[in-house]
Amino acid sequence: MPAIAVHGGAGVIPTAELTPERRQAFHAALEAALRAGFALMEAGGVSLDAVVAAVKVLEDDPLFNAGRGSVFTASGEHELDASIMDGSDLRAGSVTGVRQVRNPVELARLVMDRSPHVMLSGPGADDFAIEMGLEQVPNEYFSTERRRAELERHLRGEARSGDEAVLGTVGAVALDSHGNLAAATSTGGMTGKKWGRIGDSPIIGAGTYAANDCCAVSATGHGEYFIRAAVAHEIASLMRYRGMGVVAAADEVVMKQLVTLGGSGGVIAVGRDGSIAMPFNSPGMLRGAMDSSGRLETAILR
Numbered sequence: 309m310p311a312i313a314v315h316g317g318a319g320v321i322p323t324a325e326l327t328p329e330r331r332q333a334f335h336a337a338l339e340a341a342l343r344a345g346f347a348l349m350e351a352g353g354v355s356l357d358a359v360v361a362a363v364k365v366l367e368d369d370p371l372f373n374a375g376r377g378s379v380f381t382a383s384g385e386h387e388l389d390a391s392i393m394d395g396s397d398l399r400a401g402s403v404t405g406v407r408q409v410r411n412p413v414e415l416a417r418l419v420m421d422r423s424p425h426v427m428l429s430g431p432g433a434d435d436f437a438i439e440m441g442l443e444q445v446p447n448e449y450f451s452t453e454r455r456r457a458e459l460e461r462h463l464r465g466e467a468r469s470g471d472e473a474v475l476g477t478v479g480a481v482a483l484d485s486h487g488n489l490a491a492a493t494s495t496g497g498m499t500g501k502k503w504g505r506i507g508d509s510p511i512i513g514a515g516t517y518a519a520n521d522c523c524a525v526s527a528t529g530h531g532e533y534f535i536r537a538a539v540a541h542e543i544a545s546l547m548r549y550r551g552m553g554v555v556a557a558a559d560e561v562v563m564k565q566l567v568t569l570g571g572s573g574g575v576i577a578v579g580r581d582g583s584i585a586m587p588f589n590s591p592g593m594l595r596g597a598m599d600s601s602g603r604l605e606t607a608i609l610r
């Protein structure tokens with residue numbers, strides 16, 4: 309029964325940058341994340357631990373816009389967002405604008421498990437991470453040359469497309485053999501963001517949602533639109549109140565509602581029956597799925 313899906317962001321990868329080496333590195337990272345989460349569940353572990361394990365692999369990989377490799381804000385720094393939800397009891401945790409915790413998804417988990425709150429922001433969230441004894445890193449730890457070049461292009465007004473700026477957010481959704489669903493999402497946000505901008509990724513019901521009666525969802529794309537469409541919760545609602553399956557519900561929101569609004573991106577979702585949906589309306593979405601039927605696949609473009 310265990311099933312897991314991961315994403316590494318939706319958007320455009322300019323073909324010139326999608327060298328065979330880079331393509332191979334994306335596939336390998338997605339597979340490593342899937343295997344990390346799946347192995348835990350195969351050994352009897354719960355989906356909540358599986359999504360944290362999978363997201364951590366991608367946060368630590370500089371290829372992705374989460375943890376190390378996060379995009380730069382307009383002022384040349386990094387402000388990270390992450391969230392997690394436990395479908396078995398609808399508990400959730402999230403952090404936004406954190407600057408020095410190595411793995412923001414672990415901090416979101418601790419907000420859920422060890423604080424009376426759901427969402428913490430900025431310096432307060434970083435203080436909570438210190439209190440919890442999470443690994444601290446200097447803000448430059450998250451920097452990579454590729455992301456710096458993206459910021460420079462952005463500041464010169466030369467970004468090749470809005471989509472490019474959003475590629476690389478990561479997320480995981482999983483169903484364990486106890487029937488528990490969980491979802492987690494982590495991101496550096498959008499290149500050149502300012503004024504303390506917050507996207508959908510740390511917002512429960514927008515970028516992340518999980519409930520055992522329907523599905524677990526993690527989103528990636530132009531966050532402003534995903535917030536307005538309450539994407540993750542909308543997929544759950546279509547399943548609950550219209551009786552749709554996870555594939556149809558995710559398609560309805562990503563390929564219709566978001567397209568009508570003008571929001572590009574996609575989601576990964578797993579239903580309580582173990583079905584996996586990975587729709588996206590952008591040219592590409594780094595994604596992968598693995599389940600107990602032996603399915604193991606990773607993909608980049610359509």
Ligand code: ASP
Pocket residue numbers: 317318473474475476477495496497498506507508509527528529530531532
């Ligand atoms: N959704 C993220 C945000 O708006 C970005 C992304 O998914 O690439 O912050």
